[in-house]
Amino acid sequence: MVEYLDCSEVDISMIYEAFTVGFSDYIVKMDITEEMFKTRFFGVEGNQLENSYIAMDGERPVGLILGGLKRYEGRLTMRCGALAIHPDYRGIGVSSKLFELHKARAVECDCGQLFLEVIVGNDRAIQFYKKKGYSKVYDLTYFTLHHPASMVGRNVKGLEIKPIPFECFEQHVHNWRISHINWQNDLDYMRLSDTNNYVAAYKDDKVIGDLCINDSGKVSFLYVDVEYRNQGIATDMLMTMIREKQPERVSISFANNHYLEGFVAKHGFNRNELEQYEMYLHL
Secondary structure, three states: OEEEEEHHHOOHHHHHHHHHHHOOOOOOOOOOOHHHHHHHHHHHOOOOHHHOEEEEEOOEEEEEEEEEEEEEOOEEEEEEEEEEEOHHHOOOOHHHHHHHHHHHHHHHOOOOEEEEEEEOOOHHHHHHHHHOOOEEEEEEEEEEEOOHHHOOOOOOOOEEEEEOOHHHHHHHHHHHOOOOOOHHHOHHHHHOOOOEEEEEEEEOOEEEEEEEEEOOOEEEEEEEOHHHOOOOHHHHHHHHHHHHHOOOOEEEEEEOOHHHHHHHHHOOOEEEEEEEEEEEEEO
């Protein structure tokens, strides 16, 4: 008989086992150590043990749903950080029961919405979430620039690009009033990432753009004031950090942003095969 427990009641090794077995045949290979799993999924990813549930058949972990609770886009939100079911236990109601617990926890916490990302092509999962009431809202795409040192800029006249602390960057982002930033690029995620670098672009002492890029070349945020776009400012910010950090590649992801679509196309970024839907269920 399958028993359902919140993850604060079990050892992390059981949670890790449920995760690895459930994702053993996944579209994307999830080959990480237990320590990496703990650091990532209960660190930057924003999941909490008390908001996550595990399915146990005796001493055997057979299912897992990770839940992350925070204020996101102005609403208290419960995100499904992972739903993993042992291959031998699929189709018998384990995922539905875990989702019931996930949703009930969100209602208990007075959340305004449920949220998740799902890989395009994972049709079984997409149909499951639709049956549970989720709707696709955003398309999340990923791009890579393989030879960043060859990037060409304009050297914009009068532009100053300066490193800034996270607290300053955070205030800038709030001031930009951007309607949607995907979960894995938002301020909470960036705050918990210890290899990020933050820079701002200034013209006549006015902040006109911001960039967050980590030491490996992952861009989490790139924005230029609408009045200063198409002048090469985003390019100069990015080139400044490429020269400083010399990453082998630069990667960026974003949801439904035609400005960034144009920017990556112009500079020769390759669109990755991996794409995701961002899905919501309003409570």
